[in-house]
Amino acid sequence: MHARLDHLVCWVSDQLVSLHFYERVIGLPGVRAVEFREGKAPFPSVRISPECVIDLMTFESMRGVDEGTGVPGSSGHPLNHLCLAVGKEDFDALQVRLKQHKVEITGTGTNSFGAQGIAPETIYFPDPDGNVIEVRYYD
Known part of the structure; x- marks a missing residue:
């Protein structure tokens, strides 16, 4: 089997602050950043590579994560x-x-x-x- 990392989810307290940090400080390009700022996307991401992004999510933006993964307590797991x-x-x-x-x-x-x-x-x-x-x- 050949697998590739598709995305990571980072829990953040302020998505705009984090987006600024990952774009401006680290230098990763935003994905759906404009759509997020316009209220058209629930969270922004930043691109690591052509095949991988980091999603910047707040607990509030992703209610139901536990239900979606089927793993109780999975929202906010530390990394x-x-x-x-x-x-x-x-x-x-x-x-x-x-x-x-x-x-x-x-x-x-x-x-x-x-x-x-x-x-x-x-x-x-x-x-x-x-x-x-x-x-x-x-x-």
């Missing part, structure tokens, strides 16, 4: 962190944007194993709701 792999140039540029936006890098790593092998460097930082994001690059 340890999500990891984005970028090129070295984007990795360096992100660190500059984090500093400009006063987002603290809370952790770093070297020679860390991931889906594509060993990453020379990794950084960790929180989004506005405390969701932990790891960003790394591969040689």
Whole structure:
């Protein structure tokens, strides 16, 4: 079987604040951002790759999530962190944007194993709701 990650759902307290963070600070393009701002979509997303997005949802926007998944208590399940792999140039540029936006890098790593092998460097930082994001690059 060959599977690909389609989407992740991050629980956020303010979808516009989070959309701004993921678009402007991290640099991911918004998906349905205009439609969300116009009240035509229940939540915005940001694109990680052509095949994967992060949905930015509030508990209020997704009432009935437990019923939809069929797993009681599934809405708001904590996630340890999500990891984005970028090129070295984007990795360096992100660190500059984090500093400009006063987002603290809370952790770093070297020679860390991931889906594509060993990453020379990794950084960790929180989004506005405390969701932990790891960003790394591969040689």
